[in-house]
Amino acid sequence: MANKILIxxxxxxxxxxxxxxxxxMTLLVPALMAGVILVPTYMATRGGVSASFRHIRILDATGAGLGDRVSTVLAADTTSKDTTSGPFVVAVAPGQLAAAESAAVRDVMKPKSLTGYLVLDDSTLAGKRARYAGRNASSVTEMEKLESAVKQSVMMVRLEHEGVNKQTIDELAKSKLELSSERLTEKGRGGSGPSGLFAGVIIGLMLLMAIIVHGQNxxxxxxxxxxxxxxxxxxxxxxxxxxxxxKVLGVGGVGLTQIVAWIGIGGYLVTFFMPLLTKNAGAGGAMSAGAAPTAMAFAGISPGVLGISIAYFLLGFVFYATLFAAAGSMVNSEQEAQQAVMPVMLLLMSGWIFVSPVLINPNSTLAVVLSWLPWSSPIIMPIRMGLAAVSPLSVIGSLAVGFVGSCAAVWLAARIYRVGMLMYGKKPSFAELAKWIRYA
Amino acid sequence: MSDLAIDIRNVVKRYEEHVAVRDLSLQVPRGSVYGLLGPNGAGKTTTIRMILDIILPDEGTITLFGQPNTSVAVLDQLGYLPEERGLYKKMQVRRVLTFLAELKGLKPTEAARRIDQWLDRFGLITPEKDWGEAKVDELSRGMQQKVQFISTLLHDPELVILDEPFSGLDPINAQALKDAVLELKQRGKTVIFSTHVMDNAERMCDSVCIIANGRKVLDGNLAEVKREAGTRNVALALNGGAHNGVGEILRDTRLVSKLDDTNNFFELELAPAADAQVLLRRLVDAGASIERFELVQPSLHQIFLQRVGASGVETGMSGHG
Structure with a gap:
């Protein structure tokens, strides 16, 4: 008989x-997911210094070389070797600032010319204010970038005034700091902060989608x-x-193939394109704060979490696929089937609707309970594992409960299926279903 | 091995609202063509499903070739053509056939060889097109039925069960099916078919079993069944129909107990004490123009009507097949 099952x-x-x-489906989903991860990164790098700040004019009325400093800092973020362009620094006497500004305004308003102009004066040097006007003034990230470049430059100029060695200042200017965050809980270290969050959501969503798609299949x-x-x-x-x-075995194999293909293709796309994008942005840490964690989502999924996620997929799939099969065997048309699968779908969604509380606090009682119940554990537990440290014992225990739950689902579904497959006519009532289960 | 292909003993199958099969026992000799006859809802399909171990009887035993019908080896020797036919619509014909043959324990390579032979035999491989490469739903209904029939016989089963095989077949496919059944018999295979069309059964079966309301009404060798029914029947043909006093004579219950009037031709059963000669004399005296007056064995159709009766048909209608 085992042979026939394989056939x-x-x-x-x-x-x-x-x-x-x-x-x-297999090709499109990873392309979409990679797009979701890559596009913001790409936008962040594109929207960075390289493009927009290449065509700004810096009106420097400080007479202290602050404009050159700002230009250098901004240029450090660009990758282009093109030295003919770049922020153009114009030294202006304080008295002629108004005239220089109106000239700049005219230039900005000509098509394909300046992007904008930055005004630096004594109050800038005093650390109070600088002004910028330009087409990209509404871009928050670009303005933040500009602001920090000006702040940094002001600091360097003033350090120079205080007599600090110029070489030391240049070295300071080059130092780029990245903050790596890690989540610490009462149970110890677990995951890497925001990237774990994304990894968890992606894994959970993927499992949910795979179970729904292949269960319905x-x-x-x-x-x-x-x-x-x-x-x-x-x-x-x-x-x-x-x-x-x-049937469950065959379709489960299809699901597994698809998940592995998704991870493989998606991972490849991200690892292939990400360096291209980040290189484009230069060594200057142009990867904005928003893009970094998404980019690290894939890297944040450890092989262990991946393996256990696949185990949960198999359990969850068997649990739901057999119930979907039982629902399909009870009815005679696609329309009736949509009604018959409702209870199964509700059961599946009863876990998913609590995903945001679980994401916020993966060790809450709610999250722990959901990661043990056989109908929600396949989705909730992998998410929790991405976010916080879950003891191996709980994982094994929850897998065991899931296994028992799946066996019960198979037993129940097989009895309904046996009778349902040969029964044509009206959809059975719950009382009739109970009879089928007892009778078989 | 037993010389009975099927041995059903005291089988009972109850459903929620009714009893589909009551205490049914029947024996099908190996190598015979056996007709399972009965009105709609008599329990034919239920019986067949129990033979195939699709549903379990509540009581009784079923053995096939001397072995219980739950044995996988025995079930692999069965070919089944259900009344409601269907195949995987989106699947290629060759793949469907290979799949069904593999489920019966055939090796894929052997299946491929036989599929080509069968497709060729049924005209599904032509110089222009190999329908084996097409998807099932690209085939015409007639072609699909041929494919279904191939799937029943592909694994060369010892016992072939055909449930209402002629329903929905055009005359050409029906003839091909009859030829195939005859060939199976010549090769020593056992064929069971269920039908409510008596003409087909009378022409093809060696033995028959009539069931009505889940009960066996009669069974045995067809020739014996007809002999036992006796030669109390008269086949009568009149030129010009039953006019004048002829109709009265035929309706005389002292002479005729049952009359099947098809205008020019009559099949009638003599009343228990009646003499055929008396009937003939009275018809001649009444001035009937007789073309044929013959003492015959009753047709299976007559036997069926006589044994099952109108009541059996009516009450049987409400049940399952």
Whole structure:
């Protein structure tokens, strides 16, 4: 009989993997996910210094070389070797500042000319204020960048005034600091702050999607066999339980293939494109604060978490796919099926709706309970593991509870399926379902 | 091995609202063509599903070739064509056939060889097109039925069960099916088919079993069944129909107990004490123009009507197949 289960599984697997829908889904989802991660990074680097600040004019009325400093700091963020462009520094006498400004305004208003102009004067040097006007003035990240460049430059000029060695100042200017954050909980170290959050959400979402998509596939497969009446021939050759097992196994294999492909392709895309993008932004830490954690989402998923996530996927898939199959066997049409799967979907969503509280506090009682219940653990536990340290014992325990839960689901579903597959006519009531379960 | 292909003993199957099969026992000899006859809802399909171990009987035992019908080896020797037919619509014909054959324990390479032979035999491989490469739903209904029939016979089963095989078949496919059944019999295979069309059964079956309301009404060798029914039947053909006093004579219950009137042709059953000669004389005296007057064995159709009766059909209608 085991051989026949494999024959069924093989058919399910090959027929689905050959289908156009599978190929499209497998390629499209990682492309989308990579896009979600890469585009903000790309935007951040594009919106950085390199492009916009290359065409600004710095009106320096300080007479202390502050303009040159700012220009150097901004230029350090660019990758272009093009030295002919770059922030243009114009030294202006304080008295002529107004005239220089109106000239700059005219230049900015000409098409394809200056992006904007920066005014530095004595109050800037005093650490009070600087003014900028330009087309990109509404970009928060660019203005932050400009502000910090001016602050840094002011500090350096004043240090120079205080007689600090020029070489020391230049070295200071080059120092780039990145803050790496790590989450600490009462249970110890776990994950790396924001990246763990993203990793958790991505894993959870992927598991949820895979369970819904492939669970529904099992349901549709069952329904197809029933409505096309091919079921009767197949069941005359193989026990319904084995047919169900083969089907779940085959479709589960498809799901696993897809998840591995998603991770593989998505990981490849991100690791391939990310250096290109960040290099583009120069060595100057142009990766903005928002892009860094998303980029690290993939890196933040350790192989251990990945392996356990796959184990949870398999458990969750078996649990839900058999229930979806039972729902499919009870009905006679796709419309009826949508109603019949509602309870199963609600069960699945009952875990997912608590995802944000779990994300906020992965060690709350709610999160712990959800990571033990067999119908929510496949989604919640991998998320928790990405966020906080979960003791191996709880993982093993929750997997064991999940296994028992899956066995119970299979037992229940097989009984409904056995009777349902050969029963045509109206949808059974709950009382009738209970009879089926007892009768089989 | 037993010389009974099927041995059903005291099988009972109850459903929620009714009893589908009551205390059914029947024996099907190996190598025979066996007709399972009965009105709609008599319990034919339920019986067949129990033979195939698709559903379990509540009581009784079923053995196939001397082994319990739960044995995988025995089930692999069965070919089943259900009444409601269907295949995986989006699947390629060859792949469907290979899959179903593999489920019966056939090796894929052997299956591929036989599939080509069968497709060729049923005209599904033509110089222009190899329909084996097409998807099932690209085939016409007739072609799909051929494919389904191939799937029933691909693993060369010892016992073939055909549930209402002629329903929905055009005359050409019906003839191909009859030829195939005959060939199976010549090769020593056992064929069971269920039908409510008596003409087909009378022409093809060696033995029959009539069931109604889940009960066996009669079974045995077809020739014996007909012999036992006796030669109390008269086949009568009249030129010009039953006019004048002829109709009255035929309705005389002292002479005729049952009359099947098809205008020019009559099949009638003599009343228990009646003499055929008396009937003939009275018809001649009444001036009937007789073209044929023959003492015959009743047709299976007559036996069926006589044994099952109109009541059996009516009450049987409400149940499952």
């Amino acid at each position: 069924v599984a093989k058919r399910e697997y090959l027929e689905r993997v050959r289908s156009r829908a599978f190929v499209i 099992v349901m549709r497969g069952v329904l197809e066999e029933k409505t096309s009446r091919v079921a009767e021939v197949v069941i005359s050759s193989i026990k319904p339980e084995s047919l169900l097992a083969g």
